[in-house]
Amino acid sequence: MTQDLLREIETFRQQHPAVTAVDVLLPDLCGVFRGKRVPINELTKVWKDGVAFPGCTFAVDITGDTVEETGMSVEMGVPDRICRPVTGTLAPVPWAAKPLGQVMLSMHDGDGSPFPYAPRALVENLVTELAQRGLTPMVAIELEFYLFDRDRAFDAPPSPPVSKHSGLPQNRTQVYGLTELEEFEEVMDEITAAAQAQGIPAGTAIAEYGPGQYEITLAHRPDALRAADDAVLFKRTVRGVAHKHGYEASFMAKPYTGQASSGMHIHMSVLDKDGRNIFAAEAAEGSDALRHAIGGMAATMPACMALAAPGANSWRRFQVGSYAPTVIAWGVNNRTAPLRIPAGGPDSRRVEYRIAGADANPYLVLAGMLAGLLHGLDGKIDPGPALAGNAYEAVDAPRLPDEWGKALDLFQSSDVLRQWLGAAFVDTYAITKRAERAKFNQRVTPLEWEWYLRG
Incomplete structure (x- = not known):
């Protein structure tokens, strides 16, 4: 984890001291956010180790059902992939009932490359x-x-x-x-x-x-x-x-x-x-x-x-x-x-x-x-x-x-x-x-x- 990322977390905590938790957000195939709520004292671990989500998140329809015919779920053993925070997206959630933060995640394959089934990865690859x-x-x-x-x-x-x-x-x-x-x-x-x-x-x-x-x-x-x-x-x-x-x-x-x-x-x-x-x-x-x-x-x-x-x-x-x-x-x-x-x-x-x-x-x-x-x-x-x-x-x-x-x-x-x-x-x-x-x-x-x- 680079010093820049550590500074991003520290700056956020200084600017928003009342925040006790952060939503980590992964946009799925339909653009719907899947996520977890992470206590603020575990945020450094998120930056260091990432967050695990199953790859079949990108074989889910608009109703939230996983489409087994894709072969990305049970057939593969429902394996996890590591998702890492997107730099620059750690921010407050101003409308929340209590102080809350959020950060976008991006899923990666085993070798660290963008996960090829993730819509965000498609844009990343084409921009490259x-x-x-x-x-x-x-x-x-x-x-x-x-x-x-x-x-x-x-x-x-x-x-x-x-x-x-x-x-x-x-x-x-x-x-x-x-x-x-x-x-x-x-x-x-x-x-x-x-x-x-x-x-x-x-x-x-x-x-x-x-x-x-x-x-x-x-x-x-x-x-x-x-x-x-x-x-x-x-x-x-x-x-x-x-x-x-x-x-x-x-x-x-x-x-x-x-x-x-x-x-x-x-x-x-x-x-x-x-x-x-x-x-x-x-x-x-x-x-x-x-x-x-x-x-x-x-x-x-x-x-x-x-x-x-x-x-x-x-x-x-x-x-x-x-x-x-x-x-x-x-x-x-x-x-x-x-x-x-x-x-x-x-x-x-x-x-x-x-x-x-x-x-x-x-x-x-x-x-x-x-x-x-x-x-x-x-x-x-x-x-x-x-x-x-x-x-x-x-x-x-x-x-x-x-x-x-x-x-x-x-x-x-x-x-x-x-x-x-x-x-x-x-x-x-x-x-x-x-x-x-x-x-x-x-x-x-x-x-x-x-x-x-x-x-």
Whole structure:
């Protein structure tokens, strides 16, 4: 254990003397945190020896069940792997009822290398690959989420939050509405403050299209791995602060029929070894490197839908006019396209990747995006002309897959993703999600009773 790590612990204890325990957090295949609560006097041991978790943590579906068909659990004897703290993520938990800390963990294989089934390791490996080429992805992530009324029956559908200012539910659409921000400003302000206390660069908050829906943008980082860490920790922050204020926060893709879905948009530019943006150009379409990156991302996008839409509800986002894409296209300042070059000056040229729901695992979406980037730059892939106008009316544009099983088939058969994400990971993910899909399809829903009970 290096002196730097020892200093990190000592600095934390000096700044937060009331903290008696620290949650150690391991994000699983679905981006859900698994963890343990460690007494503060055992923290040095965590830094020195790590924490043991079974490798089959990365063969767990959204319900928490281990998918035995992956062969990663009982068949292997459920072996542990060592997880080590991620430098820079030891931070307080401002919303906790009693003083508490938290730190992110990263799982490692027996030889100390990143565990190949861990989503975080995929991003780490791809960033290393780009660094060997003298390239650094600059990444920012935007996350949309809903606040709900927490006072409802367990099995009741979600309902909009009631403002403590007006006493009224937020039950209308007012995109960019300031009143909607003001009615929940204590929650938004505390989310931002809590994020910043944890080193998460939370910025602008806006009211989105749905009732009780908001978006907070995380600032660009020249560290793609840390940007993904920011996103998963930010989700935990939003949920924790909302709960403290008596609300439920959710990153579910489509919680309401007929209302806006929640997306996760990733902005990326790429710096060379001298810190220059290789996408920069006077033309609004950006440089040749940007076009090639878009070409690679477009080519891998159908397969990456399995990562961007990881559950049954995810697929309800993709409707005409919903701002969730249905075709493969790119455009300049065009939010109907899944690959968008935002407006801005020459040095700010970047691509916005718009296919993912807020329910997706940020590591996996980013890994798919980076795989597309490498594919495009290596192959100098031409994306064709930019799309002008409404992408939903682009009848000649190729369609994105519109069904979960179809996307999983494309994902598992993608040579590009098998190359950059690893065949073992691709197969394990596909097996796990197919099992989750089968489990979902076996459930009888209230809508079926409504439609078919008397048929």
